[in-house]
Amino acid sequence: MTPRVELEAVSVRYDELLAVDGIDLEVQPGEVVAVVGPSGCGKSTLLRAVAGLVPLSAGRVCLDGVDQEGIAVHRRGVGLMFQDQALFPHRDVAGNVGFGLRMQGRAASEIARAVTELLDLVGLPGAQRRSVAELSGGEQQRVALARSLAPSPRLLLLDEPLGALDRTLRERLVADLRGLFGDLGLTVVAVTHDQEDAFALADRVAAMDGGRLLQIETPAALWDRPASARVAELLGQPNVIEAEVRGGTAATPWGALTVGGPDGPATLLVRPAAVRLDPRGPLAGTVRTARFRGQHTTLHVELTAGPPLQADVPSSSAPAPGSAVRLRIEPSTAARLG
Amino acid sequence: MTGRWGQRASALGLLAGPVLFLALFFAWPVANIVGEGLRGDRGWDLQGFGDVIGDPHLRAVAWFTLWQAAASTTLTLALALPAAHVLARYEFRGRRAVQALVTVPFVLPTVVVGSAFVALLGPRGPLGIDLDGTVWAILIAHAFFNHAVVVRTVGGLWELIDPATEEAARVLGASPWQAARRVTLPALRPAIASAALITFLFTFTSFGVVRLLGGPTHATLEVEIYRQTADLLDLPVASVLALLQLAAVGALLVAQEKVARRWAGTAFPLRPADRRRSRTGRERAWVGANLTAMAILLVVPLVVLVERSFRMGEGYGLASWRALGDRTRGTGLSAPALEAVGNSLRFAVVATLVAVVLGGLAAAALARSTGPVGRVLDVVLLLPLGTSAVTVGFGFIIALDEPVDLRANPWLVPLAQAVVALPFVVRTMTPVLRSIDGRLREAAAVLGASPRRVWREIDLPLVLRSGLVAAGFAFAISLGEFGATRVIARADAPTVPVVIDRLLGRPGVLNVGQAFALSSILMVATAAAVLLVDRARTATDRRSTGGWP
Numbered sequence: 047m048t049p050r051v052e053l054e055a056v057s058v059r060y061d062e063l064l065a066v067d068g069i070d071l072e073v074q075p076g077e078v079v080a081v082v083g084p085s086g087c088g089k090s091t092l093l094r095a096v097a098g099l100v101p102l103s104a105g106r107v108c109l110d111g112v113d114q115e116g117i118a119v120h121r122r123g124v125g126l127m128f129q130d131q132a133l134f135p136h137r138d139v140a141g142n143v144g145f146g147l148r149m150q151g152r153a154a155s156e157i158a159r160a161v162t163e164l165l166d167l168v169g170l171p172g173a174q175r176r177s178v179a180e181l182s183g184g185e186q187q188r189v190a191l192a193r194s195l196a197p198s199p200r201l202l203l204l205d206e207p208l209g210a211l212d213r214t215l216r217e218r219l220v221a222d223l224r225g226l227f228g229d230l231g232l233t234v235v236a237v238t239h240d241q242e243d244a245f246a247l248a249d250r251v252a253a254m255d256g257g258r259l260l261q262i263e264t265p266a267a268l269w270d271r272p273a274s275a276r277v278a279e280l281l282g283q284p285n286v287i288e289a290e291v292r293g294g295t296a297a298t299p300w301g302a303l304t305v306g307g308p309d310g311p312a313t314l315l316v317r318p319a320a321v322r323l324d325p326r327g328p329l330a331g332t333v334r335t336a337r338f339r340g341q342h343t344t345l346h347v348e349l350t351a352g353p354p355l356q357a358d359v360p361s362s363s364a365p366a367p368g369s370a371v372r373l374r375i376e377p378s379t380a381a382r383l384g
Numbered sequence: 385m386t387g388r389w390g391q392r393a394s395a396l397g398l399l400a401g402p403v404l405f406l407a408l409f410f411a412w413p414v415a416n417i418v419g420e421g422l423r424g425d426r427g428w429d430l431q432g433f434g435d436v437i438g439d440p441h442l443r444a445v446a447w448f449t450l451w452q453a454a455a456s457t458t459l460t461l462a463l464a465l466p467a468a469h470v471l472a473r474y475e476f477r478g479r480r481a482v483q484a485l486v487t488v489p490f491v492l493p494t495v496v497v498g499s500a501f502v503a504l505l506g507p508r509g510p511l512g513i514d515l516d517g518t519v520w521a522i523l524i525a526h527a528f529f530n531h532a533v534v535v536r537t538v539g540g541l542w543e544l545i546d547p548a549t550e551e552a553a554r555v556l557g558a559s560p561w562q563a564a565r566r567v568t569l570p571a572l573r574p575a576i577a578s579a580a581l582i583t584f585l586f587t588f589t590s591f592g593v594v595r596l597l598g599g600p601t602h603a604t605l606e607v608e609i610y611r612q613t614a615d616l617l618d619l620p621v622a623s624v625l626a627l628l629q630l631a632a633v634g635a636l637l638v639a640q641e642k643v644a645r646r647w648a649g650t651a652f653p654l655r656p657a658d659r660r661r662s663r664t665g666r667e668r669a670w671v672g673a674n675l676t677a678m679a680i681l682l683v684v685p686l687v688v689l690v691e692r693s694f695r696m697g698e699g700y701g702l703a704s705w706r707a708l709g710d711r712t713r714g715t716g717l718s719a720p721a722l723e724a725v726g727n728s729l730r731f732a733v734v735a736t737l738v739a740v741v742l743g744g745l746a747a748a749a750l751a752r753s754t755g756p757v758g759r760v761l762d763v764v765l766l767l768p769l770g771t772s773a774v775t776v777g778f779g780f781i782i783a784l785d786e787p788v789d790l791r792a793n794p795w796l797v798p799l800a801q802a803v804v805a806l807p808f809v810v811r812t813m814t815p816v817l818r819s820i821d822g823r824l825r826e827a828a829a830v831l832g833a834s835p836r837r838v839w840r841e842i843d844l845p846l847v848l849r850s851g852l853v854a855a856g857f858a859f860a861i862s863l864g865e866f867g868a869t870r871v872i873a874r875a876d877a878p879t880v881p882v883v884i885d886r887l888l889g890r891p892g893v894l895n896v897g898q899a900f901a902l903s904s905i906l907m908v909a910t911a912a913a914v915l916l917v918d919r920a921r922t923a924t925d926r927r928s929t930g931g932w933p
Contacts, residue, residue, distance in 0.1 A: 099826050119829040120837075126830040132823040136845050145841075149832035197832060 048111040050075045050201055050233045051096065056105035057257075058088070058095050065091040067257035068105065073201075078227050078234040079262075080248035082241050083280060088257040089237035090129065093203045096235065097126045109201060120149070125199030129206045131190040133178040139165070139189055140174035146197030164192040169222065184215045191223075195230075204236035208243055220246045241281045245269070253277045272383055275313045284356035285316040286383070296380070299352025301328050303380040313383040318344060320379035321357035323365070327374035329355070333367050347371060398749035402742040402765070402806070409803050410768050413779020414630075420782055421623030432624040442608070442625070449588060449604040452519060456526035456587040457580050463527050463681060464534035465576070470674040471535060472542035474667075475659040482675065484915070489682055490532035491914045492907055493864020494592025495881040499903035500685040501525040501597055502888060503692040508896070510688055517599025525593045528681055530583040537579040538572060543659075545571050574646055581640045589633065589772040592866040592881070596888055605629045606774050606867065613778050613871060623782075626775045633771070686907065693900035697893075704897025719876070721898055724883040725905065728863055731879060735801035735862035740855045742802070743809025744847070750810065751817035762814075769807035773867025776803055780872050794877045800868040805858040812857060816850035856917025860910040880906050 051073040058066040065088040073079050081089045094100045096107055098119040107114045114122060125146075133142050143164055144157040152160075165173055168188040173181075178189060187209065194202060207223065208216045224247055227234055237254075238244050244251045245265040252262040253272075260280075261273040272278040275286045289296040289303070291312045296303045303314060319342075331349040343364035345357045357373060365371055421432050436442050471483055489497070501524065505515040515521040545568065553563040591606040603611065605625055612622035662668045694700045708722045746765050750758060768776065777800055784796065820843060828838045866881040873882050880902055887899035 097830055099830070118834075119826070120832045120834050124830065126827070128823055128827060130823075132821075132827040134824060134827070134842065135819070136849065145828065145833075146831035149828075149837065193827075193831070 047074065049073060049108075050077070050110060051235065052106075052108040052111070053096070054106045054108070056092070056095060056107060057103050058091050058100055059103040060091075064103075064257055066095060069257075069259050071252065071259065071262070073233060073235060075233050076231045077250065078224075078232070078236070078248045079250050079252060080244035081235065081237040081252045081254050081259075082244040083237075083239065083254035085239055087254050089254050090205050092254075093126065093205055093235065093237055096201070097124050097203055098122050099126075123197075123199055124201045124203060125194035125197065126203045127190050127194045127205060127207055129209060131186050131209075133186060133189060133193070135179060137178070138174065139170070139176050139178060139181070142178060142189055143192045143196055145193060150197060160196060161192075164196055167195075167226065168192045183209070184211055184219065187211065187219065200233065202232050202234045204234060206238055207236055207247075208238065208240070216243065223247060253280050255280060271381065272315065274383055278313075278315055278383060283315060284318060285321070287314050287316070287353065288312075289314055291382075299349075300355065300375060303375065304378045305380050305382045307382050315381040315383055316355070316375055317379060317381070318356045318358040320376040321355055321359075322374055322376060323357070323359050323363065323371055324374045325372055327372040329373040329375075331355070331371060331373065333365050333369045333371055336364055336367050338364075345371075347373060349373075395749040395752045398745045398752075399761070402746035402749075405738075405742050406765075406768070406803070406806070409780070409799055410771070410776065413776065413783040414771065416783035417623045417626050417775065417779050420619055421627045432620050433628075436621060436624045436628070442621075445603050445605060445608045446628070448602060449606075452522060452526075452594075452602075452604070453584050453588040453590075455519075456523050456530070456590075457583045459523050460527045460530045460534055460583050461576070461580060463677065464531045464579075465538060466670075466674050467531070467678055468535045468539035468542055470671050472539045473547070473659060474671050475661050476671060476675075479659070482678070486535050486678065486682065487532045488911055488914075489528050490530070491860055491910055492529075493866060493881055493910060494529070494590070495596060495866050495884045496689070496864065496903045496907045496910070497525050497529050497685075498593050498596030499884060499888065499899055500689040500907075501528070501593075502896070503900055504685045504688045505597075506896075508692070508695075508893075510691075516597065517601065519598075519602060521597040522590075522594055522602060524681075525597055526583075526587045526590065528685060529593065530586055531678075531682060533582050533586070534576075534579040537582070538575045541572060541575040542568075574643055577643045578640065581636060581643060585633065585636045585640070588636070589629065591772070591774055591870075592885075596885065606772050609772075609778060610774050610867075610871065613774075613781065619782060622778060626772075626778060629772060630775065689900055689907070690904045693897060693904050695897070704894060704901045707894055707898050708901055721883050721887070721902060724878050724880045724902070727877050728879040728881075728906075731798040731801060731869075732859050732862035734795070734798035735805060735865075736855050736858040738798065738802035739805040739809045739858040739862075740851055743806050743854060743858075744813055744851055746806075746810050747813035747817050747850075748847075750814045751820075765810045766807045768803050773800075773804050773865065774871060776800055777868030777871030780868070792874065794874055796872050797869055797877075797879065798862065800872055801862040801865045802858075804865055804868060805861040808857050808861060809854040812854040813847075813850045816846060820846050853917045856913050860913045863913070864906060864910055 049072040051071065053069055053071040056066060056069045056071075057064065067088070069092060071079070081092065083089050091100060095102055098114060098117065102115075109122065109124070134145065137145070140158070140161045143161045147157045147160055161174060162171075165171055168191050170185060170188050170192070173185070173189070178186065181189060187207070191207070208219055211219065220243060226232070227247075234247075236244075236247055238247075241251075248265065250262055251265050251268050253260045253268070253276075255276060260277050261268060263271070268277070269281065269283075272281060272283065275288070278286045287298050287300065289298045289312060291305060291307065291309055293309065294304060294306060296305050296312060296314055298314065300316065303316070305312065305314060329349055329352075331347040331354075334346045334348050334354070336346075337344045338361060339358075341361060342358045343361045345359060345364065346354060347357060348354050355373060422430070467486070471479065471486070501521055502516055503509060504511065505513065505521045505524070507514045507516060515524075549571070550563045550567050553567045554560070558566060588604070589606050590604055591610065594602060594604050594607050595610070598607065605628065609622050609625045609629070612618045612625065662671045693704050694702065696703055709720050746761075750761055750765070753761060780796055780800055824842050825838050828842050829835070833841055864881060865879075866885070869879050870882055870885065873879055878886070884899045884902050884906070887895045887902070
């Protein structure tokens with residue numbers, strides 16, 4: 047099957063800055079890929095390059111096997127939802143949603159019908175005549191989504207689709223989006239700075255930093271086997287440490303950890319769930335903070351020797367901040383990165 | 385790189401027209417005033433300044449200008465701050481209507497304000513007290529005129545200050561008064577300072593109100609400049625006065641700019657707060673008292689103006705209105721007063737066209753230029769705003785005699801009005817044009833609009849609408865423009881404000897009645913122009929211009 051999107055060594059240069067640095071990426075029809083990275087990592091520029099809003103300084107963008115070089119933005123048949131929506135202030139909701147269909151020269155009655163359907167789809171039935179300036183943040187996001195879906199793009203690009211929404215609104219919209227992508231069989235590339243949104247939205251997640259893709263995997267695989275300390279950090283994973291491996295064992299400030307693989311320097315990851323409270327444990331420290339998360343509580347423990355550790359312990363036995371504790375790391379639970 | 389140079393070149397191209405216009409009809413006249421004021425018999429000297437400062441009459445004028453501006457500002461704040469509180473914090477039936485009405489006085493021409501207070505406080509007023517010619521009439525009329533400045537500037541910030549901050553202070557043990565003084569007042573201070581400075585600036589350069597209400601004894605610098613030019617023909621003294629006033633206004637504008645910048649740095653948490661209904665009897669009394677005060681200050685004078693235009697002795701009649709169409713003796717008018725309406729409309733249309741075309745070009749250039757160049761342009765294009773209108777008109781008289789004598793040309797009037805209206809056009813259009821950011825165009829392109837279609841669908845409608853709003857303001861300003869027009873209008877082609885001024889300066893009930901009738905017409909025309917275009921603005925436009933003008 048021809049991939050819907052094919053990026054080959056795509057680079058974008060702004061004056062001195064290489065914003066996107068030789069990215070390769072394939073997205074299959076119907077697949078949802080999320081790019082996660084800190085702000086300024088080049089992820090928005092990557093989207094703009096695919097849409098044709100910024101010229102490539104090197105590489106190729108192919109859609110359905112056709113090189114898009116020289117094809118203007120308005121002829122690429124992609125949809126882009128902007129970070130802060132960019133709704134047209136001089137048009138009402140229907141005028142915004144129906145804009146793309148009008149550009150295709152559709153009949154007014156057909157546009158009206160499509161707008162009604164789309165507004166139902168995004169959960170804003172009957173909002174046609176409302177002014178976009180009166181909408182709340184979440185409603186604006188939904189109108190922007192309906193607007194980008196209206197012309198039935200073969201590829202939908204989402205730039206921080208959950209933007210500045212608050213937690214509950216985000217979670218609801220993530221679920222709605224995920225359902226919508228599946229129902230409509232959409233091909234989507236979304237960029238976000240929030241790894242939780244990325245995991246919840248996408249079939250595959252790409253970690254991006256400094257203009258490069260560091261790793262692309264399914265959410266579960268990415269979480270379990272981050273390719274580097276940087277990827278683990280981007281995903282918000284704590285307890286990463288550099289160590290020397292000899293004969294399957296790594297000597298670390300947290301003690302000897304059993305890991306597989308060849309001898310040599312390695313980056314290790316200890317999951318917070320694998321750190322246990324144990325009165326006879328080898329590691330002594332003081333609880334700095336304890337964050338209750340329902341079933342378990344996340345402890346930040348400052349050790350008498352070595353870098354601090356994060357531990358997830360059952361909430362029923364969680365000590366209070368300031369308590370002196372002893373910890374041990376479950377054998378054979380450290381993951382070797384890369 | 386070529387893109388950036390291209391952009392700079394196109395910005396310069398857009399600016400060519402407005403800059404040439406301002407150079408010819410603003411900079412050149414002002415330069416002539418400087419020359420006239422600083423040049424003695426034997427080259428450049430400061431002799432003129434010495435003469436002016438040594439003249440006790442002119443010293444008295446300068447002192448009066450200063451203290452009446454301070455007193456007017458104090459009175460305006462005292463009346464308008466409570467009103468701003470009520471409109472920002474309380475919900476009541478008809479609040480939106482009251483908010484719209486409160487802005488009307490500010491857009492009214494100064495001669496309308498002047499006549500309204502002649503009608504209310506003059507010898508034949510309904511109150512039976514004659515304050516005409518006293519400083520009280522001037523102060524009250526100034527409060528009427530600038531009330532909206534304070535309500536909109538301060539109220540606009542007040543409604544964004546979360547009442548929870550004051551509640552937090554109360555919970556922490558502050559009395560209501562302490563909470564207001566320690567929490568709300570400091571947060572409002574930049575807005576109050578800004579509103580006070582603007583009010584001071586307007587009343588410092590007040591012309592129409594003082595001329596109509598001040599009688600022969602009260603004159604601001606602006607009125608004195610006019611008197612020296614038109615009555616005494618002493619151009620050197622007028623030039624020196626104009627320069628002194630320019631310097632004072634410049635200092636005020638610099639202060640205003642500083643306050644505005646500090647305001648931009650405010651760290652107070654701002655979010656639209658909910659208004660609530662008054663709960664206690666005390667709150668109800670407070671809201672009621674303020675609404676009554678607003679009605680008395682802002683509505684009564686305008687109602688009385690219209691009422692007095694129909695007043696005939698002890699009864700009512702249409703004699704004043706009928707006389708507008710007649711050639712009346714003793715007014716110094718060579719034609720029926722009604723002809724001035726035609727003149728005013730013709731001039732205002734031309735002035736509006738000139739101001740909107742040139743102002744639109746300048747706004748387009750400003751919207752494209754960012755950085756230091758843009759900031760300098762911003763100030764240059766606003767300069768005429770800080771220069772008094774009489775000064776502009778006076779500059780026309782002394783500058784435009786060579787090489788071609790344009791002074792007798794009736795079309796100078798709309799050109800001067802365009803100079804006065806231009807900064808308002810630029811101020812109205814620039815934020816809207818800036819708000820057409822690249823992303824709107826990109827969004828349209830992604831949705832399938834070709835570059836030409838993007839221009840038609842995005843740029844054009846937004847430009848047209850902001851142009852329409854600017855045109856409404858420019859039209860209202862030109863219709864009511866008094867200072868420059870009074871100086872340069874020819875006797876055979878006067879505008880409505882000029883005729884009102886002449887009629888009020890003559891004895892006779894019929895003359896005054898005609899002045900009131902003409903003022904009523906002018907009031908309705910300007911209010912209609914402004915309210916009409918206000919409807920064309922969307923909530924977004926208003927937000928992007930900070931609700932002002």
